[in-house]
Amino acid sequence: MIMEPRLYTTSADYVYQELRHRIITKQLKPGQRLPEVNIAVQMGVSRTPVREALRRLASEGLVLIIPNSGARLASPTRREMEDTYAVREQLECISVAIAATRISERNLRRLEDAILEEEKAFEEKNLELYLEVNENFHRIIADASGNRVLAEFVENILARTNAYVVFYDPFYDIVDNPSIAQHKAIAQALKERDREKAVDLMREHLKLSLYDLNKPS
């Protein structure tokens, strides 16, 4: 694996991004062991940055580290998945509620741009890109809340749930996904500064996402 020149600030960051890429593209399977040397050799770095990346992923719940034993990719149960969405709902609803009262014009534009990019990824049927810009939509809202800590927590939970989509929705049908329409509605509610509507729409949106994960594929 050739490391692009200077695309990442540190090797640890490179390994982290690359591991996430491999998770999203299903090159890694839930429960799979992730030996440090293994990854280090594959990515052309030493074990040190690999360790760091693994621990970062562990803090996002994507990797399970057992002391003196090793790391393996998480294999969340349905229960854990539901639990995660329960937390996500809390955090994102408060997030969008605050954002509704104070979102800037600039962030409203960023939201619209994000939706445009979602549509592009949708047309291209590029799942990885789609997940990325989808994540971005939610990130912008968390950001617009002006609450840094909240945004940090949302960031963490987005990392988890995005992986879950890949883990448990192997035939995830990007064609039928109604997320974009829901995103448009949320963006509109934010534009109108309609707090109640924005919160209700977000709640509904997340409930449906979870439903999508639960439905048999």
Add this chain to the structure above:
Amino acid sequence: MIMEPRLYTTSADYVYQELRHRIITKQLKPGQRLPEVNIAVQMGVSRTPVREALRRLASEGLVLIIPNSGARLASPTRREMEDTYAVREQLECISVAIAATRISERNLRRLEDAILEEEKAFEEKNLELYLEVNENFHRIIADASGNRVLAEFVENILARTNAYVVFYDPFYDIVDNPSIAQHKAIAQALKERDREKAVDLMREHLKLSLYDLNKPS
């Protein structure tokens, strides 16, 4: 610094605990630089476990790491503190709401034990111990929610807020602290399975905690 035999599973964990101890006991000041070698020499370990501990603290918002530059202890603004409490309120209120419907007898007893220990620390005027058992009270409730992810997030935010108490309430008067009475009321509401009351009490409790931090000392 002598490392007690086998009290910690790894050196990294030891350094992490020790750093937290030094934060709580005000041996470290907000904004202070935390050079790896420095800490490593003081604690009789190498830089590797120190790096790991620092990054863990960074994920809890207690340490700020600037790539290629170094780590320093966080110096949260009042705004950040309020933001943190806003998140904490969301997480702990949902936590106690769920706990009210399903808390086990065993966890109810653990809550009562925790309150007893709080009273003991209170009498001894042992701030560090008090913070620890106080944290424990909230941890048990998060645990009782049965939502592992939620408990994990609460754990993270407890680490933050406990440090804030030390950072911004230097003359924190443990004598006047009404927390224990509030904890008793919350435990009682949980015992009665009164969801509404438990949530209201928790919200009030956290609001007052934040107020305590804001009041001039």
Add this chain to the structure above:
DNA sequence: ACATGAATACATGCATGCTATCACATATCT
């Protein structure tokens, strides 16, 4: 006096070798 730039000191980033620990298989004893 101020701005600019080079040199230097210092801290982190990373690689690598050694050690401790765990898991598993094999052997031994009851």
Add this chain to the structure above:
DNA sequence: AGATATGTGATAGCATGCATGTATTCATGT
């Protein structure tokens, strides 16, 4: 046969040296 003890392989944990990047200082020039 079952349980316990022992040995072996593999992997994570840690220490350390070197490379790289950053910040500071001081000299130089305008």
